[in-house]
Amino acid sequence: MGSLPDIFSTLMQGLKVTLLVLVLSIICSTIIALVAGLSRVSTNRLVTGVTGFYVEIFRGTSLIVQLFWFSYALPGLFNIHLGSDIWVAVLAISLNYGAYMSEIVRGSIQAVPAGQTEASIALNLSKFQRMRHIIIPQAVRMMLPEYGNYLIQILKATSLVSLIGLTDLLYYGNIYRSTHLSDSPTVYLLLLVMYFVIALPLIAFTKKMESMSKKGVALG
Amino acid sequence: MDEPIVKYKDVHKSFGDIEVLKGIDLDIQPAEKVALIGPSGSGKTTIIRMLMTLEEPTMGVIDVGGRNLWQMEKKGEWVRADDSHLHSIRGDIGMVFQHFNLFPHMTILENCMLAPVLVKNESKKEVKATSVEMLEKVGLGDKIDLYPAQLSGGQKQRVAMARALMMRPKVMLFDEVTSALDPELVGEVLEVIRDLAKEGEMAMILVTHEMDFALDIADRVVFLNDGVIEEEGHPEDILVNPKSERLQDFLSRFTVNR
Numbered sequence: 027m028g029s030l031p032d033i034f035s036t037l038m039q040g041l042k043v044t045l046l047v048l049v050l051s052i053i054c055s056t057i058i059a060l061v062a063g064l065s066r067v068s069t070n071r072l073v074t075g076v077t078g079f080y081v082e083i084f085r086g087t088s089l090i091v092q093l094f095w096f097s098y099a100l101p102g103l104f105n106i107h108l109g110s111d112i113w114v115a116v117l118a119i120s121l122n123y124g125a126y127m128s129e130i131v132r133g134s135i136q137a138v139p140a141g142q143t144e145a146s147i148a149l150n151l152s153k154f155q156r157m158r159h160i161i162i163p164q165a166v167r168m169m170l171p172e173y174g175n176y177l178i179q180i181l182k183a184t185s186l187v188s189l190i191g192l193t194d195l196l197y198y199g200n201i202y203r204s205t206h207l208s209d210s211p212t213v214y215l216l217l218l219v220m221y222f223v224i225a226l227p228l229i230a231f232t233k234k235m236e237s238m239s240k241k242g243v244a245l246g
Numbered sequence: 247m248d249e250p251i252v253k254y255k256d257v258h259k260s261f262g263d264i265e266v267l268k269g270i271d272l273d274i275q276p277a278e279k280v281a282l283i284g285p286s287g288s289g290k291t292t293i294i295r296m297l298m299t300l301e302e303p304t305m306g307v308i309d310v311g312g313r314n315l316w317q318m319e320k321k322g323e324w325v326r327a328d329d330s331h332l333h334s335i336r337g338d339i340g341m342v343f344q345h346f347n348l349f350p351h352m353t354i355l356e357n358c359m360l361a362p363v364l365v366k367n368e369s370k371k372e373v374k375a376t377s378v379e380m381l382e383k384v385g386l387g388d389k390i391d392l393y394p395a396q397l398s399g400g401q402k403q404r405v406a407m408a409r410a411l412m413m414r415p416k417v418m419l420f421d422e423v424t425s426a427l428d429p430e431l432v433g434e435v436l437e438v439i440r441d442l443a444k445e446g447e448m449a450m451i452l453v454t455h456e457m458d459f460a461l462d463i464a465d466r467v468v469f470l471n472d473g474v475i476e477e478e479g480h481p482e483d484i485l486v487n488p489k490s491e492r493l494q495d496f497l498s499r500f501t502v503n504r
């Protein structure tokens with residue numbers, strides 16, 4: 027029978043990978059979401075077409091399958107190697123969640139009332155200035171609460187990376203359990219708590235964004 | 247008379263298959279105050295939106311200060327105006343909207359400062375000083391750090407006017423700027439427009455249903471009906487002694503107090 031500190035110190039070995047994948051995925055998926063979201067409201071048909079295709083592909087297939095593709099199928103079929111396993115995981119998660127999150131970016135930009143654009147044309151702002159100073163700041167306020175929700179989902183998605191051999195929290199949990207079967211409940215309870223503690227700042231962020239976004243958005 | 251600041255020459259506008267403006271000829275003199283009246287759907291808003299470059303005419307020419315707004319010359323040919331052409335002329339025009347369209351994420355001071363700083367590259371310090379002055383002029387000097395959501399409709403509309411004035415346009419367009427307001431707030435907004443009109447140098451086109459106000463401040467009243475200018479002339483002639491039956495019919499819905 028292992029002790030709680032024993033289990034805890036084993037799990038802690040996986041914390042670094044979980045946090046690393048989480049932080050890198052949040053950064054990359056945010057960038058992807060912004061770029062793809064802006065592309066989807068572009069007036070260039072080719073740009074909207076290509077990003078639309080990307081978004082549908084990644085929303086239409088599951089993250090696990092995408093993880094396996096990047097990690098096993100691409101190298102096997104086309105001899106494409108995407109780098110270390112961490113980067114493979116980050117790429118798959120970011121492309122997947124970037125696709126979902128680009129839809130919030132697009133929706134928020136389109137939800138800024140037309141009168142805002144018209145007023146900024148009347149003030150002779152350039153297209154870029156309109157986007158930069160009027161549309162995007164208001165769109166960001168609208169998208170932040172949902173964005174926070176996606177960050178929590180990304181955290182949950184990181185627990186899949188042990189499936190492609192990354193040594194994260196869940197991986198060490200499973201390792202420990204396989205040698206101390208009777209400790210299974212304790213291991214998984216501790217995992218739950220640890221994931222929840224990591225989620226706490228993300229939850230707080232979401233709450234804060236919700237209250238912030240209630241201010242400063244045009245009501246028509 | 248001077249050269250007109252704005253000239254509409256046989257301007258047509260269709261939305262899809264429906265022609266809403268059927269050949270508009272209209273000259274606006276510098277500093278002239280023109281009231282545009284007419285029934286709902288007659289095309290009043292569309293006329294001024296084309297001048298503000300928010301809507302492109304289907305046919306015809308609009309000149310601003312002698313320059314063709316919607317076409318430009320390129321290698322000896324007239325082609326559709328591009329962004330930079332529109333940008334170079336649009337500075338002469340300003341507009342106040344029915345629903346204010348203030349920027350909700352900025353204070354009212356920031357609303358006023360934004361365009362002069364970004365578009366005219368004026369120094370922030372000077373723009374701030376003139377913005378405060380402008381907001382004082384419309385009676386909001388004590389509210390400069392509030393956000394639009396914290397203001398009444400009448401106050402919002404006065405901010406919208408201050409913001410548009412900051413760009414010093416030669417022609418200011420007003421699209422039913424009091425019709426979204428509670429009745430008790432209409433007066434304060436009309437008062438600001440009246441003061442502007444008295445100052446004089448800026449031309450104004452006012453789409454309005456306030457007939458007394460039009461009679462009071464306009465140099466000329468234009469009656470638009472079904473996409474054409476049915477009658478125009480001196481405010482007294484148009485509003486008090488209308489000739490056409492349609493205009494008489496339209497005015498019978500209002501009480502005009504001389």
Ligand SMILES: Nc1ncnc2c1ncn2[C@@H]1O[C@H](COP(=O)(O)OP(=O)(O)OP(=O)(O)O)[C@@H](O)[C@H]1O
Nearest residue numbers: 261262266284285286287288289290291292293422
């Ligand atoms: N973007 C648009 N798409 C389609 N039809 C439009 C559009 N804008 C205006 N119209 C139509 O053109 C006609 C003229 O509209 P406009 O807004 O200029 O009228 P108006 O005289 O300002 O009316 P109101 O007094 O109700 O404001 C209307 O029949 C309107 O439905």
Ligand SMILES: [Mg+2]
Nearest residue numbers: 290291292422
């Ligand atoms: Mg109108």
